[in-house]
Amino acid sequence: MLRFEEVSKSYPGGGEALRGVSFSVAEGELVFLTGHSGAGKSTVFRLISMQERATRGRVLFGGIDLARAKRRERAALRRELGLVFQDHRLLPEQSALANVELPLLIAGLPAAERRRRARAALELVGLGERLDASPQRLSAGEQQRVGIARAIVRAPSLLIADEPTGNLDPQLSFEIMRLFASLARHGMAVLIATHDLGIVERIGARTLTLEHGRLVSDRPAEASS
Amino acid sequence: MSGQARRKGILRLGWERLSTWAEAHRHALHQSLRSLRARPLSSLATALVLGLVLALPALARGVMEGLAALESRLEAEAEWILFPESKAMPDLRALADALARDPRIASLRIRDAEENLATLLAQPGFGDLVDLLGENPLPPILILHPSASLAPEAREALLRELRERPGIALALPSEDWRGELRRWLDRGRAVLMPIGLLLALATLAVLFNTLRLDLLERAEEIEVVRLLGASDGFVQRPFLYVGLWLGSAAGAVAALLSRGVLLLLEGSLAAYALDGELGAMLLAPSLRGSMAVVAFGAALGLSGAWLAVRVHLARLP
Numbered sequence: 001m002l003r004f005e006e007v008s009k010s011y012p013g014g015g016e017a018l019r020g021v022s023f024s025v026a027e028g029e030l031v032f033l034t035g036h037s038g039a040g041k042s043t044v045f046r047l048i049s050m051q052e053r054a055t056r057g058r059v060l061f062g063g064i065d066l067a068r069a070k071r072r073e074r075a076a077l078r079r080e081l082g083l084v085f086q087d088h089r090l091l092p093e094q095s096a097l098a099n100v101e102l103p104l105l106i107a108g109l110p111a112a113e114r115r116r117r118a119r120a121a122l123e124l125v126g127l128g129e130r131l132d133a134s135p136q137r138l139s140a141g142e143q144q145r146v147g148i149a150r151a152i153v154r155a156p157s158l159l160i161a162d163e164p165t166g167n168l169d170p171q172l173s174f175e176i177m178r179l180f181a182s183l184a185r186h187g188m189a190v191l192i193a194t195h196d197l198g199i200v201e202r203i204g205a206r207t208l209t210l211e212h213g214r215l216v217s218d219r220p221a222e223a224s225s
Numbered sequence: 226m227s228g229q230a231r232r233k234g235i236l237r238l239g240w241e242r243l244s245t246w247a248e249a250h251r252h253a254l255h256q257s258l259r260s261l262r263a264r265p266l267s268s269l270a271t272a273l274v275l276g277l278v279l280a281l282p283a284l285a286r287g288v289m290e291g292l293a294a295l296e297s298r299l300e301a302e303a304e305w306i307l308f309p310e311s312k313a314m315p316d317l318r319a320l321a322d323a324l325a326r327d328p329r330i331a332s333l334r335i336r337d338a339e340e341n342l343a344t345l346l347a348q349p350g351f352g353d354l355v356d357l358l359g360e361n362p363l364p365p366i367l368i369l370h371p372s373a374s375l376a377p378e379a380r381e382a383l384l385r386e387l388r389e390r391p392g393i394a395l396a397l398p399s400e401d402w403r404g405e406l407r408r409w410l411d412r413g414r415a416v417l418m419p420i421g422l423l424l425a426l427a428t429l430a431v432l433f434n435t436l437r438l439d440l441l442e443r444a445e446e447i448e449v450v451r452l453l454g455a456s457d458g459f460v461q462r463p464f465l466y467v468g469l470w471l472g473s474a475a476g477a478v479a480a481l482l483s484r485g486v487l488l489l490l491e492g493s494l495a496a497y498a499l500d501g502e503l504g505a506m507l508l509a510p511s512l513r514g515s516m517a518v519v520a521f522g523a524a525l526g527l528s529g530a531w532l533a534v535r536v537h538l539a540r541l542p
Contacts, residue, residue: 049452072456079454089449093259105252106455108245150453 001027001158001189002048007057009043009213017043019213020057025158025191030184030221032200033193035210041193042086044210045162048191049083050074061158079107082151082188084161088143090135096122096146097131103154121149124179126172140167148176158189165196177203249459257466260439271435272471275522276478278428282421283518284483289413290514303380307367307387308395312338317365320392324369329383333369341366425525432471432529436464440537451541461534465527472526476519484515 003024010016018040025031033041046052047059050066059066061077069077090099100118109117122128125145135143144167151159159180165173177192177199184190184205194200200207204222208215261268309317314337321335341363371380387396440447447460 051452075451075454075456077454078452081454083452089445089452091446091449102450103453105248106450106453106459108249110241110244111248 001025001029001062002191003058003060004044004047005058005060007047007054007059009040009047009052010055016213018047018054021210021213021215022057023208023215023218025189027157027189028184028187030181030190030203030205031192032203032205032207033191033210034195034197034200034207036195038212039210040213041195041210042162043213044191045160045193048158048160049081050078079103079154080157082154082156082159084144084147084151084159084164086162086166088135088140088147090143090146090150092135095132095134096127096138096142096149099135099146100149100153103150107154117153118149121153122146124152125149125176141169141172144168145172145176148179152179152183156188158191159183161190161192163194164192165194165199170198173199174202181205249462253459253462253466256463257470260443260463260467261470268471271431272474273478275428275431275471275475276482278424278431279475279479279518279522279525280482280486282417282424283479284486285413285417285421286518287483287487287514289410289417293410303371303373303398305369305371305384305387306397307369307393308364308397309367310392310394312364314365316392317367321367324367327383329372329375329379331370331372333367335365336368337365338363425521428472428475428522428525429529429532432468432526433533435471436468436530436533437537439467440464440533447537448541457534457538460538461531464534465530468526468528468530468533469523470526472529473519473523475526476522479522480515480518483518 001024004021007018007021008016009018021040021044023031033044035041043052047054047066048061050069053067062080064073064077066074066077090096091102094102097115097118100121101114104114104117119128119131122131125148127142127145127149130138130142133142135146138146144164148161148164151161161180164180165176168176173196180190180192181203206221207217207219209217209219307320309320311317314335317335321333324330324333338361342361345363371383375383384396384398387393450460
């Protein structure tokens with residue numbers, strides 16, 4: 001589903017954020033990406049979401065080299081992606097429901113179907129009672145959950161999340177991670193960047209560790225996960 | 226699959242696509258109105274400024290339209306005035322009977338001295354003429370309409386013949402001042418075109434800048450929508466609607482302003498009009514003309530918005 005082949009990313013005047021990173025994520029696999037701040041987790045996120053291009057190497061999604069994808073093709077590939085941003089990135093003037101409906105509107109789904117699916121996604125993250133609330137009236141944790149609902153509502157092939165539980169309490173974080181694990185069991189490839197090692201241990205999924213832009217470990221999933 | 230089931234499938238697919246398309250436009254429409262409502266004063270001011278910029282070419286266009294209509298009416302109604310050598314009515318009637326037999330002349334009539342005086346006295350400033358002169362100084366005249374099917378050369382030849390004909394002192398064709406009017410119209414069009422073009426460009430620039438500011442303000446939202454897989458079309462549609470609304474509103478303001486100015490001019494122009502019809506033609510821009518101004522504004526709005534969004538999207542990483 002997703003493959004990094006010797007990927008390096010450097011910025012003009014700013015050193016290398018990634019150095020020859022290679023890994024792959026298969027369909028139905030849940031993978032954690034860990035590392036300290038500045039290790040390169042967010043760069044991986046930006047390369048997959050096509051906000052940036054690799055300086056060397058290839059990032060392949062569904063067999064397509066993202067650096068070579070044309071503008072229209074990139075939009076189509078993004079519709080196969082579910083993105084959870086660290087800073088939520090919700091549209092402030094729209095309700096929680098409208099925010100979650102947005103990917104479905106972009107995909108061209110009819111209004112009734114959109115509403116039904118968005119409502120279900122919000123209920124799944126425990127926000128069934130806050131459908132009409134605007135992001136300003138939601139707590140950071142609730143905003144994070146709206147962001148998660150928006151990412152999963154379209155049932156993407158690949159879900160990538162950048163610190164998705166950063167604003168949530170431990171119990172809710174664990175519930176959200178279990179939701180991701182459940183989505184993976186249903187065939188979705190899930191890649192989660194986090195520095196919360198406690199939750200990584202509890203879920204016991206495959207874990208990649210980055211240090212100074214290098215992939216230093218690829219620990220397989222524990223049998224119990 | 227049977228033919229009927231396939232037909233049903235195709236129809237359902239077509240209906241779904243149509244619904245999707247309509248839904249995307251409904252969303253864009255809603256977004257555009259929300260964007261305008263969020264800044265009502267700024268939106269209104271933009272539409273007014275654009276309306277003022279467009280009003281000048283709209284006004285000039287209205288006057289030109291009236292003059293062009295007048296020109297074509299005069300073209301169809303060529304009228305020559307013949308002044309006889311003799312003021313005696315029997316001589317004039319004999320001359321008229323002789324001319325009426327000429328197939329090149331469509332119609333002719335005698336206008337006696339009293340009627341000529343009444344026409345003159347109806348003009349402003351001529352009311353005291355009779356008191357001043359004591360008697361009617363005007364001669365009876367013949368008003369002649371040459372056949373509309375005559376070629377310009379044949380018309381010229383007829384006029385020459387009339388001028389050389391015994392019994393006719395003077396033959397005055399209306400073509401002379403019509404030619405002058407046509408030359409003025411041509412000059413007016415030549416001046417109006419570049420001015421109109423410049424003002425249209427100014428409108429486009431104002432719209433481009435307004436939409437660019439709107440785009441910069443919503444850059445974060447645009448980025449999110451693009452990351453969620455929106456096509457360029459999806460991103461640009463609400464802005465195109467904003468451009469369309471602003472341009473149409475500006476066109477409507479320009480059409481109203483030009484109509485208002487023409488109405489204000491009505492009083493002063495009426496004093497110089499040769500007859501009521503001339504004034505009416507100049508002062509009544511057609512509904513089609515006003516609609517054209519609104520449509521032109523809308524087209525400028527769309528173009529400005531399209532340009533602003535394309536430039537913005539092209540600059541994104």
